[in-house]
Amino acid sequence: MPKILVEKLKFTYPSGLKALKGIDLKIEDSESVVIIGENGSGKTTLVKHFNGLLKPTSGQVWIENKNTKDYSIAELSKTVGYIFQNPEQQLFKETVREELTFGPKNIGFSGNKTKSRVEKIAKMTNIYNLLDLNPRRLNFFQKQWVAIASILTMDPKILILDEPNTSQDFLGVNKLIDLIKHLLKSKKTLITITHDLNFASKISNRFVVVSDGKILLDDPPQNIFVRQKELVQANLISPPIPRLGISLGFKYPPISNKDFINMYRELR
Amino acid sequence: MGINIKDLSFIYPGSEKKALKNIDLNIGDGEFCCILGKNLAGKSTLCYTITGFIPHFFKGKIEGKVLIDDLDTTDLPLHKIVTKVGFVLQNPFNQLSGSKFTVFEELAFSLENLGIFRNEMIERVEEILKKLKIYDLKHRSPYELSGGQQQMVAIASILVMKPKILVLDEPTSQLDPVNSKLIFSLVEELNNDGVTIVIAEHKIDEIVEFADRILLIEDGKIVLDDSPNEVFKTFSKYKKYTKYMRPPCFVKLAQRMEREGLWKKNNGYPINFEQAKKEFSKRPTI
Numbered sequence: 001m002p003k004i005l006v007e008k009l010k011f012t013y014p015s016g017l018k019a020l021k022g023i024d025l026k027i028e029d030s031e032s033v034v035i036i037g038e039n040g041s042g043k044t045t046l047v048k049h050f051n052g053l054l055k056p057t058s059g060q061v062w063i064e065n066k067n068t069k070d071y072s073i074a075e076l077s078k079t080v081g082y083i084f085q086n087p088e089q090q091l092f093k094e095t096v097r098e099e100l101t102f103g104p105k106n107i108g109f110s111g112n113k114t115k116s117r118v119e120k121i122a123k124m125t126n127i128y129n130l131l132d133l134n135p136r137r138l139n140f141f142q143k144q145w146v147a148i149a150s151i152l153t154m155d156p157k158i159l160i161l162d163e164p165n166t167s168q169d170f171l172g173v174n175k176l177i178d179l180i181k182h183l184l185k186s187k188k189t190l191i192t193i194t195h196d197l198n199f200a201s202k203i204s205n206r207f208v209v210v211s212d213g214k215i216l217l218d219d220p221p222q223n224i225f226v227r228q229k230e231l232v233q234a235n236l237i238s239p240p241i242p243r244l245g246i247s248l249g250f251k252y253p254p255i256s257n258k259d260f261i262n263m264y265r266e267l268r
Numbered sequence: 269m270g271i272n273i274k275d276l277s278f279i280y281p282g283s284e285k286k287a288l289k290n291i292d293l294n295i296g297d298g299e300f301c302c303i304l305g306k307n308l309a310g311k312s313t314l315c316y317t318i319t320g321f322i323p324h325f326f327k328g329k330i331e332g333k334v335l336i337d338d339l340d341t342t343d344l345p346l347h348k349i350v351t352k353v354g355f356v357l358q359n360p361f362n363q364l365s366g367s368k369f370t371v372f373e374e375l376a377f378s379l380e381n382l383g384i385f386r387n388e389m390i391e392r393v394e395e396i397l398k399k400l401k402i403y404d405l406k407h408r409s410p411y412e413l414s415g416g417q418q419q420m421v422a423i424a425s426i427l428v429m430k431p432k433i434l435v436l437d438e439p440t441s442q443l444d445p446v447n448s449k450l451i452f453s454l455v456e457e458l459n460n461d462g463v464t465i466v467i468a469e470h471k472i473d474e475i476v477e478f479a480d481r482i483l484l485i486e487d488g489k490i491v492l493d494d495s496p497n498e499v500f501k502t503f504s505k506y507k508k509y510t511k512y513m514r515p516p517c518f519v520k521l522a523q524r525m526e527r528e529g530l531w532k533k534n535n536g537y538p539i540n541f542e543q544a545k546k547e548f549s550k551r552p553t554i
Contacts, residue, residue: 015412038444039416085415085442086361137282140358141307163415166441167358169307169470170514195416195444198517235446240473240517244544257521261528264548 001065002026003158003189004050008059011045019045021213022059032180032190034200037210038235043193044085046210047160050191051080063158078107081156085163085193087147091135096127096146099135103154117153124182125149126175141167148179159183161192165199177202197221197239201255209234225253269337269352269432269464271295271318276332277488278313278322287313289488291332295466300459302475302496303468304513305485311468312358314485315437317341318466320349336433351382354431356439358468360422364410371397371405371413371421378425396428399454401447415442423451433464440471452478473516476500476539486512501536518544 004027011020019042027033035043048054049061052073061068063079084090093099100122104114122128125145130138135146144167151159161180165173173196180203183190194200200207201221209217209224211234217224224231225238226246238246242253245260249267254260273293277286288310295301303311316322323330324346334341336352357363368374372393379389397403402420405413410421419442426434434455440448448471456478459465469475476496484492492499492509499506500519514520518538525531531548538544 013412015409017408017412039420039442039447040414044414086359088359088361139308139312163442167307167438167470169305172307195442195448197445235444237445237449240541240544241521244518244521244541244548247545248548257524260521261524261530264525264530 001062003029003031003064004191005062006046006049006059007062009046009049009056009061010058011042011049011054012057013045019213023213023215025208025215025218027189027191030184030187030189031206032184032192032204033206033208034204035191035193035208035210036195036197036200036234036236037216041210041234042213043210044162045213047082047162047191047193050076050158050160051082052076053082074106077103077154077156079156080158080160081151081154082160083148083151083162083164085166087140087143090147090150091143094134095132096122096135096138096149097131099146099150100131100153103150107154109154114153117155121149121152124179125152141169141172144168156188158189159191161190163193163195165194165196173199197236198241201239209236211235221255222252225255270297271433271464271466272333272335272338273317274333274335276317276334277330278317279329280313280326281328283328286488288317291488291490293483293490293493295464298459298462298464300456300465300478300480301467301483302479302481303466303483303485304470304472306512309485309512310488311485312437313488315355315435315466315468318433319353319355319435320344320346321355324349347381350429350431352431353433353435354426354429356423356426356434356436358437358441360415360419360442363422363425364418369409370407371402371410372407374410374421375425375428378429382429392428392430396424400424400427401450416444416447419443420447420451427454427458431463433466434458436465436467438468438470440469440474448474472514473518476516484509484512496539497536500539503537516540522547 006023006025009020009023012018037043052068055069091099093102100118101114104117122131125148127145127149165176205220207221207224208215216230216234225242241260245254245263250263254263273291276288276291278288279286305311316326317334320341323342365377368377375393376389397406400420405417423439440451452474455465479496482496482499483490500515516539522537526533538547
């Protein structure tokens with residue numbers, strides 16, 4: 001049984017907007033999947049089904065063999081942590097420490113376990129020195145780290161990161177990549193939404209392209225970056241290095257500088 | 269319309285640290301400047317001072333002067349400043365008025381406040397919706413949009429006012445690559461029409477294509493002020509600042525090619541796609 005199973009999922013918002021038009025998707029345990037696609041294509045709507053924030057209009061979503069229809073958000077959030085795109089919608093406590101404590105306390109962690117998780121995660125996400133500050137007074141990129149930390153303290157098996165790198169500088173993005181690699185080593189299942197395909201190819205080898213409420217492609221990045229027609233359809237552009245490789249006549253799009261150099265040598 | 273900053277320092281309330289330290293900066297009419305720097309270096313704070321958010325919205329200890337079109341922002345109320353300077357905020361959610369039911373009304377609201385006549389208002393809103401390719405969102409609620417769509421609407425709500433100076437704080441953070449490119453091109457188009465542009469960005473690969481001038485901020489000070497060509501092509505100037513920003517991806521690639529003996533630097537490092545294609549199409553001579 002896969003970790004996440006989506007079958008014929010359709011979702012229509014109360015306004016009548018058909019956001020998902022039939023999605024089938026299987027995500028295995030400890031997998032890292034990246035979801036890409038144009039603005040408004042349905043990426044966030046799709047992942048909000050994984051922790052029960054949204055329930056299907058039709059079709060099914062199974063999380064570890066449990067149909068999300070039969071479980072509350074509170075129950076599902078023990079397994080699935082969802083880190084919001086906009087951290088300001090996620091933060092509401094007076095201090096960062098309270099913010100990080102709220103989740104684990106709510107799902108029944110003991111006082112001691114909660115305390116040690118908060119300390120550990122605060123160090124891991126480089127926000128230890130912010131613990132006594134009010135989250136509202138932080139910078140946007142710091143709020144993003146607090147939002148990530150407040151979910152990690154609950155130690156969910158499945159993590160959804162909705163555009164986690166939007167306001168991080170290059171050092172922050174590198175820290176995020178390290179964190180994601182660490183989480184994958186500890187057997188977490190990760191679903192990341194991003195527009196930064198360079199970042200995406202560093203954390204995952206499976207890209208799911210969503211376009212107009214449907215899955216258009218589901219493949220490793222090197223297969224995605226050559227599908228010009230689908231990329232245009234999904235409002236995407238290959239990252240610069242793969243694009244450069246293809247324009248120089250490489251057989252496959254190079255994903256990293258190392259790939260580029262190897263292929264360049266072969267071409268000579 | 270130019271920006272003159274004279275010996276400007278700023279401390280946020282409740283803080284003892286200077287967020288900006290003795291900034292002297294002149295941005296001429298029609299320039300396209302990009303502010304680079306790490307998180308917390310002072311990029312957003314500098315944007316706030318140019319747009320009058322400091323001192324009118326964020327109170328704090330301010331020294332020095334900011335002149336917009338030769339007028340001191342301290343003496344100029346915010347509702348006067350917005351007629352000259354448009355500010356696209358980092359978080360689009362904070363840009364929306366919170367009181368309008370459709371995207372159309374949201375965009376019209378900006379113009380209502382400027383006292384624009386109804387017919388012109390409708391015309392301008394329709395025009396900007398088409399330009400940003402968000403016409404299909406016209407009747408949707410701003411709060412039922414995706415994050416990226418909301419960011420497009422937030423940008424539109426400023427562009428529709430046709431400011432002479434446009435300040436943008438990471439305006440494309442939530443946009444897909446195509447929309448991101450669309451916004452950068454529109455900003456370039458406005459710049460060609462004479463609008464002064466100041467943009468804080470992390471997307472170095474995209475911004476080198478457009479900016480005339482790079483301002484690198486570190487710890488509240490401007491530590492580097494030069495053209496993208498000067499900063500990245502020769503690299504000599506850049507070496508000191510590798511801790512504060514990363515070079516464009518093609519520069520990194522070229523350096524690696526150079527190290528591996530596959531490419532030789534003659535005219536400096538390629539900083540954009542066209543230059544990279546031209547450089548690497550040549551067969552290596554070493």
